[in-house]
Amino acid sequence: MSTFDVAELREIMSASVGVEDDVYFDGDHLDVPFADLGFDSLALLELASQIQRRYGMQIPDEAVTEDMSSPRAAVDYVNSRLVAAVA
Amino acid sequence: MNTSTAGAAAVITGMGVIAPTGVGTEEHWQAVLAGKTGIGRITRFDPSGYPVRLAGEVAGFTAKGQVPARLVPQTDRWTHLALAAADAAVADSAVDLASLPEYEMAVVTASSSGGTEFGQHEMERLYQNGPSWVGAYQSIAWFYAATTGQVSIRHGMRGPCGVVCTEQAGGLDAVGQARRLLRGQSRLVVTGGTDSSLCPYGLVAQLANGHLSSAEDADRAYLPFDVEAAGYVPGEGGAILVAERPGPDTQGRAYGRVLGYAAGFDQSARTGRRPVLAGTIRRALDDARCVPDDIDVVFADAAADPHLDRVEAEALAEVFGTHAVPVTAPKTLTGRLYGGGAALDVATALLALRDGVVPHTVGPTRLRSDCPLDLVRDAPRERPLRTALVVARGYGGFTSAMVLGRGDRPAGDI
Amino acid sequence: MKRRAVVTGIGAVAPGGVGREAFWDLLSAGRTATRRISMFDASAFRSQIAAEVDFDPRAAGLSAREVRRMDRGAQFAVVSTREALADSGVDLAGFDPGRVGVSIGSAVGCTMGLEQEYEVLSNGGREWLVDHSHGVPHLYGYMVPSTLAAEVAYEVAAEGTVALISTGCTSGLDAVGHGMQLIEEGSADVVLAGATDAPLSPITSACFDAITATSPNNDDAAHASRPFDARRDGFVLGEGCAVLVLEDEEAARRRGARIYARLSGFGARSNAFHMTGLKPDGREMAEAIRVALDGAELNASDVDYINAHGSGTKQNDRHETAAFKRALKQRAYEVPVSSIKSMVGHSLGAIGAIEVAACALALDRQVVPPTANLHHPDPECDLDYVPLVAREHRLDAVLSVGSGFGGFQSAMVLTRP
Numbered sequence: 043m044s045t046f047d048v049a050e051l052r053e054i055m056s057a058s059v060g061v062e063d064d065v066y067f068d069g070d071h072l073d074v075p076f077a078d079l080g081f082d083s084l085a086l087l088e089l090a091s092q093i094q095r096r097y098g099m100q101i102p103d104e105a106v107t108e109d110m111s112s113p114r115a116a117v118d119y120v121n122s123r124l125v126a127a128v129a
Numbered sequence: 130m131n132t133s134t135a136g137a138a139a140v141i142t143g144m145g146v147i148a149p150t151g152v153g154t155e156e157h158w159q160a161v162l163a164g165k166t167g168i169g170r171i172t173r174f175d176p177s178g179y180p181v182r183l184a185g186e187v188a189g190f191t192a193k194g195q196v197p198a199r200l201v202p203q204t205d206r207w208t209h210l211a212l213a214a215a216d217a218a219v220a221d222s223a224v225d226l227a228s229l230p231e232y233e234m235a236v237v238t239a240s241s242s243g244g245t246e247f248g249q250h251e252m253e254r255l256y257q258n259g260p261s262w263v264g265a266y267q268s269i270a271w272f273y274a275a276t277t278g279q280v281s282i283r284h285g286m287r288g289p290c291g292v293v294c295t296e297q298a299g300g301l302d303a304v305g306q307a308r309r310l311l312r313g314q315s316r317l318v319v320t321g322g323t324d325s326s327l328c329p330y331g332l333v334a335q336l337a338n339g340h341l342s343s344a345e346d347a348d349r350a351y352l353p354f355d356v357e358a359a360g361y362v363p364g365e366g367g368a369i370l371v372a373e374r375p376g377p378d379t380q381g382r383a384y385g386r387v388l389g390y391a392a393g394f395d396q397s398a399r400t401g402r403r404p405v406l407a408g409t410i411r412r413a414l415d416d417a418r419c420v421p422d423d424i425d426v427v428f429a430d431a432a433a434d435p436h437l438d439r440v441e442a443e444a445l446a447e448v449f450g451t452h453a454v455p456v457t458a459p460k461t462l463t464g465r466l467y468g469g470g471a472a473l474d475v476a477t478a479l480l481a482l483r484d485g486v487v488p489h490t491v492g493p494t495r496l497r498s499d500c501p502l503d504l505v506r507d508a509p510r511e512r513p514l515r516t517a518l519v520v521a522r523g524y525g526g527f528t529s530a531m532v533l534g535r536g537d538r539p540a541g542d543i
Numbered sequence: 544m545k546r547r548a549v550v551t552g553i554g555a556v557a558p559g560g561v562g563r564e565a566f567w568d569l570l571s572a573g574r575t576a577t578r579r580i581s582m583f584d585a586s587a588f589r590s591q592i593a594a595e596v597d598f599d600p601r602a603a604g605l606s607a608r609e610v611r612r613m614d615r616g617a618q619f620a621v622v623s624t625r626e627a628l629a630d631s632g633v634d635l636a637g638f639d640p641g642r643v644g645v646s647i648g649s650a651v652g653c654t655m656g657l658e659q660e661y662e663v664l665s666n667g668g669r670e671w672l673v674d675h676s677h678g679v680p681h682l683y684g685y686m687v688p689s690t691l692a693a694e695v696a697y698e699v700a701a702e703g704t705v706a707l708i709s710t711g712c713t714s715g716l717d718a719v720g721h722g723m724q725l726i727e728e729g730s731a732d733v734v735l736a737g738a739t740d741a742p743l744s745p746i747t748s749a750c751f752d753a754i755t756a757t758s759p760n761n762d763d764a765a766h767a768s769r770p771f772d773a774r775r776d777g778f779v780l781g782e783g784c785a786v787l788v789l790e791d792e793e794a795a796r797r798r799g800a801r802i803y804a805r806l807s808g809f810g811a812r813s814n815a816f817h818m819t820g821l822k823p824d825g826r827e828m829a830e831a832i833r834v835a836l837d838g839a840e841l842n843a844s845d846v847d848y849i850n851a852h853g854s855g856t857k858q859n860d861r862h863e864t865a866a867f868k869r870a871l872k873q874r875a876y877e878v879p880v881s882s883i884k885s886m887v888g889h890s891l892g893a894i895g896a897i898e899v900a901a902c903a904l905a906l907d908r909q910v911v912p913p914t915a916n917l918h919h920p921d922p923e924c925d926l927d928y929v930p931l932v933a934r935e936h937r938l939d940a941v942l943s944v945g946s947g948f949g950g951f952q953s954a955m956v957l958t959r960p
Contacts, residue, residue, distance in 0.1 A: 178672070178675075179675060180675070216564070224620045231815070232812060232830060235813070236813075240709065241687055241689075242686045242687050242688075243652070243688075245686070248657075248746075249661070251749075251750070252658065252661045252665075252668070252746055253665075253671070253746055254667020255668070255746055255749050256661070256662065256665060256667060256669075256780065257668045257669075259587055260587050260589075260745065260748065260749040260752060261587075261589075261749075261752070261753075263746070263749035263750055263752070263753050265749040267746070267753065268750040268751060268753065268754050268756070268819070268948065269818040269819060269948055269949075271750075272650060272651055272709070272711060272948065273650075273652065273688060273709035274650070274709055274710045274711045274714075274947070274948070274949040274951070275818075275949070277710070277949060278711070278813075278818050278948065278949025278950055278951070279818070279844065281813045281815045281949070281950060282815050282816065282818070282950060283818065284813055284815075285630050285815045286813065286829055287809035287812055287813050287814065287815045287830075288811075288813065288949060289810070289812065289813075289882060290710065290811070290813040290949070290950075291708065291710060291717065291721075291811075292686065292708065292709045292710050293707070293709075294652075294688045294691045294692075294706075294707040294708055294709050295689050295692075295705070295706055295707065296687050296691045299689075302706060309724065309728070314834075326686075329671060329672060330661060330664070331686070333664060333672065333675045333678050333682070334657075334660075334678070334682045334683050334685070334686040335683060335686070336675055336678065336683075337678050337679070337681070337682035337683040337684075337686075338681055338683035338684075339680075350605065363578050379586060392703075392704040392705070393641060393702055393703060393704070394645070394693075394696050394701055394702050394703065394704075394705040394707075395702070396640075396697065396700055396701075396702060398884070399697060399700075400700055402640070402700075402702070406640060408762070414642075505805050506616065523687075523689060524683065524684075524687060524689070525684070525687075525689060525690060525693035526693055526705070527689065527693070527695065527705060
């Protein structure tokens with residue numbers, strides 16, 4: 043079961059941390075580290091906080107920097123946690 | 130009188146105005162000269178349950194498109210206004226920032242109450258949902274230094290940045306601090322201030338000061354020096370200015386010069402001593418090496434509180450004589466803008482100096498007998514202007530005065 | 544001759560005890576005042592610890608009316624002002640009130656008052672708005688941080704320049720720097736300069752929780768503030784205040800005042816990099832130190848002690864260690880460096896003034912306060928951080944630095960008069 047995707051990631055980030063129009067999360071950019079896309083540690087903490095609220099999950103502090111470091115990593119991490127929660 | 134640019138430690142070379150009277154310096158100035166009010170019923174939230182329903186809102190401003198997308202959710206509207214105004218001011222100054230050493234550029238803004246609306250939202254989340262709902266940006270959006278920090282980052286200014294909080298005197302005190310820095314090692318200071326506290330908690334807090342007007346008619350709500358004066362209308366917005374050390378590079382770019390400045394603190398209500406305003410004005414004149422006759426126009430604080438109006442009128446009469454100098458208060462068109470108010474008055478005064486016209490005060494019709502002022506009413510008064518005095522007072526006793534001299538920027542087309 | 548500002552009186556309200564001597568006793572004994580938060584129920588928070596002041600405003604001399612009117616931060620400031628004035632022995636009646644100034648720093652103003660009133664007005668957040676008339680009359684005074692400076696001005700009947708300086712966590716250092724400038728430029732003859740913050744309330748704790756900046760070491764609160772230690776895990780929030788009486792040196796000497804220290808140099812720079820992030824090279828802080836030393840007409844080799852910002856975040860500790868090496872070169876390895884935040888926590892805007900007070904006392908007593916809880920030095924922080932125990936040391940010139948959100952970096956040099 044996969045319920046979290048890049049479009050949703052972008053939607054959350056646009057509303058909560060701000061995303062410039064020329065920043066893409068697709069294709070080649072999926073694996074670009076958030077830091078290189080211009081997102082700092084505060085942005086990632088805010089993203090994690092938004093996801094925690096929306097899905098009622100707990101994301102440990104370390105996971106924010108280690109497991110959610112790019113758009114794809116973030117999507118995969120959230121999905122793995124959602125699957126784990128269902129299982 | 131000191132009329133040469135060489136004697137001034139600071140010239141104002143750029144301005145960005147975002148006010149209820151207009152987004153952009155010229156839009157504001159045309160509205161002021163036309164006497165067009167920016168005051169109306171509050172639209173940013175439903176004010177019907179509150180005793181004050183009028184405010185000066187900046188209707189034409191949305192952060193999206195004016196502020197980098199990243200910064201919109203990360204900062205309060207007060208900072209949005211300042212970021213956009215700072216961009217405009219830097220562009221207006223035509224200064225090449227890349228040509229200036231990074232440590233010789235600084236940012237000093239006034240803040241009256243920080244990111245009030247942002248803070249309210251985060252407190253709502255905290256109390257409605259719990260601590261983990263407070264967002265990561267509360268730590269950088271709400272505090273009083275948020276605007277200075279963001280403007281410093283945006284423009285790469287690494288000099289001695291600062292934030293002055295003296296309520297509605299803050300705009301003058303920030304420019305005063307900018308001048309202090311320009312007398313030292315700084316060459317350019319982005320200064321001034323903005324404010325935006327028109328949210329429910331912000332309004333309720335302002336109500337507590339007892340100075341807000343509860344009038345319903347926008348044209349009759351803010352009437353300084355008038356027999357019907359019954360408080361002021363709150364507003365949002367302000368002005369950001371670029372102040373530079375004068376030199377060959379600033380020639381032809383200066384709206385005006387900061388000739389003199391002084392700050393005092395009024396304790397008359399508590400101590401029974403005389404109010405400090407007249408003395409503060411005299412110190413500002415001395416600092417500018419001016420005598421009262423050198424001042425061509427006064428931009429008044431105009432509290433619209435019977436006692437405070439009388440104190441101001443008496444101070445002006447004491448220094449200048451009764452009816453001796455034109456006095457104006459264009460802020461009746463915007464309401465009082467807290468951290469942005471005195472900065473906007475400086476901008477408006479510089480425009481008046483540039484164009485040789487004293488904008489009129491819209492609203493007051495019957496002056497109190499104890500306010501013997503030549504309050505410019507009905508229409509702008511055209512006359513050559515060399516100097517302007519700006520007076521600002523902040524809640525609790527803060528009292529500041531600044532003397533501005535005309536610059537060498539060509540007059541606008543009015 | 545250039546006018547110089549000297550410190551002739553010190554008042555402090557700090558964790559571990561109210562008053563200057565209680566504060567110094569804590570520092571010189573290397574005791575810590577960090578503990579589990581008692582001021583509100585912190586059980587739902589990530590960080591549940593703080594350095595609290597055991598403060599009874601009535602016992603500290605405030606009237607019931609003053610207590611009702613003033614936010615806790617203002618109470619601290621007025622109590623500190625009274626102590627500083629008494630300590631200096633200056634008779635303000637002999638001064639033109641227009642030559643008496645006030646420069647107070649605060650990062651978060653009257654947060655506690657603002658938050659408490661929000662809670663009342665919103666019925667605990669459940670419904671906005673119960674009734675706007677439920678707001679206390681002082682609510683506007685809480686909204687504007689300038690109230691903190693105004694209260695000090697009322698206390699001393701000052702009619703000169705009065706300002707509240709708010710540059711985040713460098714507010715305290717910057718406010719003392721501003722006061723020093725008012726004396727030097729001749730705008731004032733006496734300045735009450737200092738800083739106060741009372742941020743120990745849910746909204747402040749939550750906002751630092753959200754960015755994982757504060758230590759979650761809830762089970763060992765007394766040892767949680769561990770600057771320069773390899774096991775540090777964030778700063779510990781604190782509260783407090785220090786107010787100094789600053790006077791023109793010549794006038795102070797004429798009246799035979801006891802002089803703790805001369806404020807010899809001040810520098811402020813910004814990194815224009817990030818609101819919270821620091822580049823590891825310490826470049827802008829090093830520049831602020833250089834400016835402060837220039838103002839003091841001293842060389843790096845003259846510095847005898849550095850009072851570090853030492854907040855206890857890995858980022859800060861490495862940043863400023865780099866800054867010290869950059870600014871002082873070899874001297875950085877020779878001078879004692881310590882962080883009193885290990886004992887009194889991080890009181891945001893107030894701490895800069897509290898640290899200046901500590902430096903003035905250190906010069907006076909010729910003792911370097913230690914860095915408590917430093918058992919396992921971070922290998923990347925390889926200076927002499929004076930672990931655990933205070934040290935007698937000849938001190939003629941000391942440096943105090945601060946670093947704050949917004950990218951602000953400030954430095955002050957104090958010298959023995």
